Amino acid sequence: MDKLKSVIIKFKSLIGLLALCVIISIITPRFLNVNNLLNVLTQVSVNAVIAIGMSYVILTGGIDLSVGSILAITGAISASIIVKSNSVFLAIIAAIIIGALIGAFNGIIVSKGKIQPFIVTLAAMTIFRGVTYVYTNGTPISGLGRDFTFIGNAKVIGIPFPVVITLIVFLIAYYIINETRFGRYVYALGGNEDSTRLSGINTDRIKMIVYIVSGIAAAISGIIVTSRIGSASPNAGSGYELDAIAAVVLGGTSLSGGEGSITGTIIGAMIIGVLNNGLNLMNVSPFYQSIVKGLVILLAVLIDKRNKK
Secondary structure: OHHHHHHHHHOHHHHHHHHHHHHHHHHOHHHHOHHHHHHHHHHHHHHHHHHHHHHHHHHOOOOOOOHHHHHHHHHHHHHHHHHHHOOHHHHHHHHHHHHHHHHHHHHHHHHHOOOOHHHHHHHHHHHHHHHHHHHHOOOOEOOOOHHHHHHHHOEEOOEEHHHHHHHHHHHHHHHHHHHOHHHHHHHHHHHOHHHHHHOOOOHHHHHHHHHHHHHHHHHHHHHHHHHHHOOEOOOOOOOHHHHHHHHHHHOOOOOOOOOOOHHHHHHHHHHHHHHHHHHHHOOOOHHHHHHHHHHHHHHHHHHHHHHHO
């Protein structure tokens, strides 16, 4: 009995995802339609990539509320480059560099300024959302070419290209966090920062790197969103930080740091995506959808806390 309980606790996120899929498929058979499932995966891809970057930050005991604003500004910059030069490569590189720089900004203030990550990234969220409005003059940037919109709309062997990008990001992130010294340092920092620092590890550097990773992940999502829609809106990414944090928490990562996995985060993102899709198929009002999502996240946190006790 104890062994069964431990297995359930270990795979609770996956069990929850499968149970949710079964329930929704019973209520609305349209859920299991191949096109619908591919649509779910495409929609999940954006949140999944952001959540992967967020996982690195939360594993250290931090938080990053600026990812939605990073998505918006990098999307706007990449779109403007496309309009002016039609260079997809330059647009992608510029977006990733900007995302990394904003992440570095957050990491430096958190590590060197010794300010709570919540405050730092909340300020960054406001600052760079404002920068986006100034940069775009409050209007969407459109007129993007097919070479750029290919990223968000094309399919590779029947699989949406955003899903392929998510898989690549996941494999890289999984390898780094599980197979490298840096990954072990991330878990150690989240587990006990003082002990990690006394062991001779440069904790400030680790913090800066994880925020850079989060910024790059948000930039990649910004490219996907902008390419998929075919324009860059200054409002893009609003509220995405909450979905990313929810995916990380639903995937079993502790908000206090030191415990969790990238695989769990992907499952958490899938739970949110499947839940959104199921509620839409059932014609549930968006107002009620927010309530349901909030209750599911709260329930997941309560279950996780009880299991730890």
